Amino acid sequence: MSSIPLHLPFDSPDATLENAGGKGAALAELARAGLPVPGGFHLTTGAYRRFVTETGAADRIAAVLASTDPADPEATRHAGAAIRPLFGDTAALPADVRSAIAAGLAGLPPRAAVAVRSSATAEDLPDASFAGQMESHLNVRGAEAVEAAVLGCWASLWTDRAIAYRARRSRPGTDDVASAVVIQLMADATASGVAFTADPVTGRRDRTVVNATWGLGESLVGGAVTPDQYVLDGATGAVVSRTIGDKAVETVRTRTGTEERPISDRRRRAVVLDDTALSELHRLTTRVARLHDRPVDVEWTRHDGGFQIVQARPITNLPEPPPAREEWNDSLLGDHLWTSANLGEAIPSVMTPMTWSFVQIFMSEAMSLSHVGPYRLSGNIGGRFYLNLSVSNAVADALGLSGMVRTGSVQAFGRFPGGVTAPPLPLSRWRILRLAMPSMTRFVRGVARYQRNFDAMVAAFPDRCRTTHARIAATDRPGELRGLWDDEIRPLLVDGAKLLAAGSRLKGAAQFRVRAWLSRLVDEADTHALTTGVHTDTDGLASLGPLLGLRQLVDGVIDRETFDRTWGHRCPDEFEVSVPRPAEDPAWVDRALAGMRDAPPVTELLNRQATAREEAMRRFAARHPRKVATLRRRLAAAAVSARGRETGRSEVIRAFWVLRRFVLRAAELTGAGDRVFHLRLSELLALLEGDESVLDRVPAREAAYRHYRALPVYPTFIRGAFDPDSWAADPGRRADLADATGEAVVSDGEITGAAGSPGKAEGVARIVESVDDAGRVAVGEILVTKVTNIGWTPVFPRVAAVVTDVGAALSHAAIVARELGIPAVVGCGDATTRLRDGDRIRVDGDQGTVVVLGEPGAPDPS
Numbered sequence: 001m002s003s004i005p006l007h008l009p010f011d012s013p014d015a016t017l018e019n020a021g022g023k024g025a026a027l028a029e030l031a032r033a034g035l036p037v038p039g040g041f042h043l044t045t046g047a048y049r050r051f052v053t054e055t056g057a058a059d060r061i062a063a064v065l066a067s068t069d070p071a072d073p074e075a076t077r078h079a080g081a082a083i084r085p086l087f088g089d090t091a092a093l094p095a096d097v098r099s100a101i102a103a104g105l106a107g108l109p110p111r112a113a114v115a116v117r118s119s120a121t122a123e124d125l126p127d128a129s130f131a132g133q134m135e136s137h138l139n140v141r142g143a144e145a146v147e148a149a150v151l152g153c154w155a156s157l158w159t160d161r162a163i164a165y166r167a168r169r170s171r172p173g174t175d176d177v178a179s180a181v182v183i184q185l186m187a188d189a190t191a192s193g194v195a196f197t198a199d200p201v202t203g204r205r206d207r208t209v210v211n212a213t214w215g216l217g218e219s220l221v222g223g224a225v226t227p228d229q230y231v232l233d234g235a236t237g238a239v240v241s242r243t244i245g246d247k248a249v250e251t252v253r254t255r256t257g258t259e260e261r262p263i264s265d266r267r268r269r270a271v272v273l274d275d276t277a278l279s280e281l282h283r284l285t286t287r288v289a290r291l292h293d294r295p296v297d298v299e300w301t302r303h304d305g306g307f308q309i310v311q312a313r314p315i316t317n318l319p320e321p322p323p324a325r326e327e328w329n330d331s332l333l334g335d336h337l338w339t340s341a342n343l344g345e346a347i348p349s350v351m352t353p354m355t356w357s358f359v360q361i362f363m364s365e366a367m368s369l370s371h372v373g374p375y376r377l378s379g380n381i382g383g384r385f386y387l388n389l390s391v392s393n394a395v396a397d398a399l400g401l402s403g404m405v406r407t408g409s410v411q412a413f414g415r416f417p418g419g420v421t422a423p424p425l426p427l428s429r430w431r432i433l434r435l436a437m438p439s440m441t442r443f444v445r446g447v448a449r450y451q452r453n454f455d456a457m458v459a460a461f462p463d464r465c466r467t468t469h470a471r472i473a474a475t476d477r478p479g480e481l482r483g484l485w486d487d488e489i490r491p492l493l494v495d496g497a498k499l500l501a502a503g504s505r506l507k508g509a510a511q512f513r514v515r516a517w518l519s520r521l522v523d524e525a526d527t528h529a530l531t532t533g534v535h536t537d538t539d540g541l542a543s544l545g546p547l548l549g550l551r552q553l554v555d556g557v558i559d560r561e562t563f564d565r566t567w568g569h570r571c572p573d574e575f576e577v578s579v580p581r582p583a584e585d586p587a588w589v590d591r592a593l594a595g596m597r598d599a600p601p602v603t604e605l606l607n608r609q610a611t612a613r614e615e616a617m618r619r620f621a622a623r624h625p626r627k628v629a630t631l632r633r634r635l636a637a638a639a640v641s642a643r644g645r646e647t648g649r650s651e652v653i654r655a656f657w658v659l660r661r662f663v664l665r666a667a668e669l670t671g672a673g674d675r676v677f678h679l680r681l682s683e684l685l686a687l688l689e690g691d692e693s694v695l696d697r698v699p700a701r702e703a704a705y706r707h708y709r710a711l712p713v714y715p716t717f718i719r720g721a722f723d724p725d726s727w728a729a730d731p732g733r734r735a736d737l738a739d740a741t742g743e744a745v746v747s748d749g750e751i752t753g754a755a756g757s758p759g760k761a762e763g764v765a766r767i768v769e770s771v772d773d774a775g776r777v778a779v780g781e782i783l784v785t786k787v788t789n790i791g792w793t794p795v796f797p798r799v800a801a802v803v804t805d806v807g808a809a810l811s812h813a814a815i816v817a818r819e820l821g822i823p824a825v826v827g828c829g830d831a832t833t834r835l836r837d838g839d840r841i842r843v844d845g846d847q848g849t850v851v852v853l854g855e856p857g858a859p860d861p862s
Contacts, residue, residue, distance in 0.1 A: 057083075065163075084155040087155035088151065090151060114186055116152075137153070153179060153181045194298065196210075196297045197234065205234065230273065277305075328380045337390050340714070341807070344716065345789045348713075349576060350384060352677040355577050368444070375394075376388060382724040423719075472489075482688035493652075497655075499648040510638040525616075530635065533635075595774060672695060715733075716806050736829030753807070777799060786832055
């Protein structure tokens with residue numbers, strides 16, 4: 001006979017796996033640790049072995065299993081059917097087993113309801129949980145009922161599923177398999193559920209996943225309800241996400257057992273656990289996980305505001321967690337106002353770390369200052385490029401230029417959402433000046449030198465880039481490429497950035513000043529019309545270059561090689577060095593030309609706009625005859641400034657193509673492949689010097705990049721700390737603004753923006769997420785999108801009007817639309833989310849409004 005005692009107190013140190021089974025041993029450990037576990041006792045494996053020995057069941061079980069192929073489902077079904085009846089008669093229970101059950105019950109309140117649960121020695125192990133396979137009986141009262149439930153638990157050790165599962169786990173026989181039984185006080189439960197201290201689907205160890213329902217947990221286990229699901233931060237317990245389930249029924253106790261009852265409409269969609277309760281549950285489950293030293297799933301109940309733990313076991317088959325990912329979020333640096341307007345046009349996608357490294361160098365050379373003390377002008381928020389308006393406004397205020405800068409900001413970035421302000425930096429005016437002036441002085445002097453030589457440097461820049469392309473291709477050793485970075489490639493990037501800075505500032509702020517001057521003399525439509533004509537036959541506007549180049553290619557004026565040499569570096573995501581350029585894609589021209597099919601010729605659009613401009617000039621001359629000469633002078637200066645900005649932009653993008661070639665060659669010479677795009681520049685240079693350890697940082701970067709790319713495009717304006725994940729999970733999120741302070745004004749029902757290009761148009765709204773999807777826009781439809789850039793230019797001739805979420809008077813969409821005479825309303829904030837694809841709308845480019853005339857499928861009101 002076994003020396004194992006037949007019953008043990010619930011918290012006994014002798015309640016081991018051998019004596020009390022997996023479930024019992026785990027509950028005993030929780031009880032000894034002082035966790036809130038309902039009381040009870042263990043009927044040990046000794047009682048099971050006493051029964052099967054004295055009744056002869058052990059020999060019969062062994063005989064059945066010896067003739068059973070555990071891989072044959074039909075055979076295991078017959079085996080289970082032959083074995084389970086051996087546990088069907090309570091009269092066969094040995095007297096001392098009955099006495100052990102009676103003694104255990106004597107330690108509980110009289111006639112207490114108990115749960116009788118199987119606890120096999122092969123159950124709830126780190127590599128085999130048997131979850132859901134062994135039997136439990138709830139709300140059992142009295143010794144006779146407990147005895148019957150015990151036999152039911154022992155019988156469940158021999159279901160066909162359990163036999164096959166043990167065989168797969170190499171535990172097929174009777175010698176090492178036995179079942180203890182946990183007899184535990186029933187926990188009253190107004191709510192119950194299960195908590196996983198790691199995400200059982202993704203394997204993330206930094207998440208706790210809680211399922212919760214009303215009543216006892218049997219309705220959840222049986223699939224009768226869709227529970228609430230709460231995802232918590234594993235470290236802090238903060239709620240990451242919550243999904244409220246439809247809890248149609250609940251399992252409740254009755255005098256004879258349990259039953260399912262319907263739940264009222266009010267409760268079935270109500271939250272089961274509030275944040276306070278979740279925090280308490282997180283603390284308890286974290287303690288359980290520490291006891292096991294591994295992730296666990298914990299069955300719990302709640303009554304009168306308190307939790308009890310009724311079961312805990314290791315999570316088996318937990319997937320390997322995804323690699324830890326870096327966090328890219330400069331919004332956490334302080335309470336600042338950030339915007340992606342203008343910048344989001346230039347860099348519309350999530351940046352790879354390598355691109356961000358190059359962009360930081362570019363910004364330090366192209367802007368008059370990159371930071372004021374610890375406060376940076378540009379930032380990376382979830383992989384996207386943002387400008388810190390708190391910094392730029394602080395410097396403007398310190399210089400006494402706040403009025404001019406804010407007027408320019410509206411033209412460059414669009415209108416701020418209602419109630420949004422840029423919080424000031426916590427620095428005095430004199431401190432700001434002392435920090436900013438040295439950098440700004442050096443910048444102004446440097447830009448002046450580039451402006452003096454602007455035309456010559458622009459003319460020479462393409463050949464410089466081609467020469468460097470060739471030298472990169474000719475390198476055959478990593479160290480040689482490393483030296484080329486210092487000698488040629490970095491200077492090329494710096495010069496490209498300086499050319500953009502110099503070109504943007506030709507004729508000072510003429511673009512901004514002429515529009516402000518005109519707005520006091522003529523209406524918005526004539527202001528727009530008069531400021532077009534930037535592109536001429538002799539002085540081209542680089543934004544229109546690819547469009548006109550495609551037209552010349554079709555007409556046979558140029559060949560593909562000439563097009564690639566001149567415009568093959570321009571594309572929608574042209575700052576991103578991981579993206580191929582049109583010159584690298586033989587099919588790019590064919591796709592672009594297909595998009596222009598059936599559209600009016602670009603020359604026709606330019607001529608039509610020239611007529612509109614001449615008419616606006618006649619109206620101006622009639623009203624202000626003495627100001628015509630001044631107007632022509634101002635317009636000429638503004639045109640020079642606009643063309644300079646676009647030309648400088650084109651050349652810096654040519655330099656970014658060289659950067660792409662540099663990174664690709666580094667990938668080839670080091671054998672690192674595409675992993676190089678997830679290094680920072682300093683790390684890439686170290687790799688070229690032989691330090692391969694930098695590649696260890698790539699998995700976390702790749703994980704961050706994939707994660708951020710999967711989120712929607714963030715708001716145009718961000719105030720304060722911004723959490724991309726929480727924002728993306730919010731069904732009521734705004735596309736124009738995320739404001740941590742809550743001071744912003746909720747938008748009214750109208751869709752308004754900046755009057756980007758004059759004219760009115762009615763048509764079908766076609767909402768397009770990316771330029772790759774722009775082929776859906778039919779000729780004469782209205783393009784509605786988040787933001788456009790030069791990669792979208794070939795789409796413009798086919799549309800009746802343009803509506804964007806992001807933009808201002810000097811954004812790409814507005815400039816190109818004005819040159820082509822296409823009505824445009826830009827900077828609407830959330831037009832892409834408030835309009836529906838197929839809506840019939842009216843776009844008023846004079847007033848900056850968009851009106852819905854009819855829903856998709858509605859008849860044309862005309």
